[in-house]
Amino acid sequence: MEISAAGRFEVRITAADVGKRVSVRRLAGSGAVGEKFTDTVGVLTSWDDDGMLTITRRDGETVRIPESALVAGKVVPAAPARRRGPAASYGELARVASRGWRPVESERLGEWELRAAAGFTRRANSVLPLGDPGLPLDAALMAVRRWYGERGLPAYVQTATGAEGTQELLCAELERRGWQREVSAELWTGGLAPVADRAEGAGVLLSRAAGEDWLERYQRKGVSEVALKVLGGGPSVWFATVPGAGGGAPAAIGRLVVDGRWAGFAAVEVDPGLRRRGLATEVMAALARRALAEGASAAWLQVETDNAGARALYGRLGFAAHHAYHHYRAPGADGS
Numbered sequence: 001m002e003i004s005a006a007g008r009f010e011v012r013i014t015a016a017d018v019g020k021r022v023s024v025r026r027l028a029g030s031g032a033v034g035e036k037f038t039d040t041v042g043v044l045t046s047w048d049d050d051g052m053l054t055i056t057r058r059d060g061e062t063v064r065i066p067e068s069a070l071v072a073g074k075v076v077p078a079a080p081a082r083r084r085g086p087a088a089s090y091g092e093l094a095r096v097a098s099r100g101w102r103p104v105e106s107e108r109l110g111e112w113e114l115r116a117a118a119g120f121t122r123r124a125n126s127v128l129p130l131g132d133p134g135l136p137l138d139a140a141l142m143a144v145r146r147w148y149g150e151r152g153l154p155a156y157v158q159t160a161t162g163a164e165g166t167q168e169l170l171c172a173e174l175e176r177r178g179w180q181r182e183v184s185a186e187l188w189t190g191g192l193a194p195v196a197d198r199a200e201g202a203g204v205l206l207s208r209a210a211g212e213d214w215l216e217r218y219q220r221k222g223v224s225e226v227a228l229k230v231l232g233g234g235p236s237v238w239f240a241t242v243p244g245a246g247g248g249a250p251a252a253i254g255r256l257v258v259d260g261r262w263a264g265f266a267a268v269e270v271d272p273g274l275r276r277r278g279l280a281t282e283v284m285a286a287l288a289r290r291a292l293a294e295g296a297s298a299a300w301l302q303v304e305t306d307n308a309g310a311r312a313l314y315g316r317l318g319f320a321a322h323h324a325y326h327h328y329r330a331p332g333a334d335g336s
Helices: 090-099 137-149 168-176 192-197 212-217 225-232 279-293 308-316
Strands: 021-031 034-047 052-056 062-066 070-075 105-109 112-116 127-129 156-161 180-191 205-207 237-242 252-259 262-270 298-304 320-329
Touching (some): 021 052, 034 062, 156 168, 192 279, 205 279
Parallel strands (some): 262 298
């Protein structure tokens, strides 16, 4: 916190700092041992005329703070320095991730991309708003709702928080307009070679297409032709399979997309009865070797915040969170 030469806390932020990353301390109450304080770090997304501040934290959660409760505050660097993993901007990773999970239909709205795939996953059926839509926000959102409505789909906007260049201000504007944040996850990055070195990849079969056996293990049942197009889309796609005993469903599967220096892992799934035997690591090691052979050096993956098992595995493999991403659903839209 900012402390003056006289030893007092100081508030060194104003409404002019909206859009900047700040660190604030506020009075949270008084107790038997004195006053209690709470610290918040995030992007200052609004400071209204009634003296209420809104700060969006790294994970996308918003905190509202009365100006009268502020004890100290200052502007801090736009994003914390990452301690490990390949250097990358949010924009680079967002585009790589989008190319690795392509919709079957897309259309530009200025610098926004409207994506649709008959409802198969929110990622392939949401707007990727990287830049200016070329219209005032309300008009852009009306165009978004109309475009998805014509396809019988709920309107979603995918946003990100927690890194330099992410969209905390857009998140706040969507929330003010009644859009609901339904799903949040994180994009993690790491070095590719350490993944390849963790296991031999023994018994892992690689193919260019998701065969019937691979789909038998895939968590989304009843995969349609549209879904197969999404799964198979991307610059260089590989599917990994560990055959099951007796010709049954595979023991483990995985998917990889190689795109320049990046390799993206997805759909790493293991038979529940065979977990904690290293099969996920074997799958990822085999895929990592394939990506290295194609010239990639860095890796990314997406993981939900409540998937403790996957997060522990990816942490052991050297991955770390780069940013959080969220899907906002239009008010009144059917989110099924």
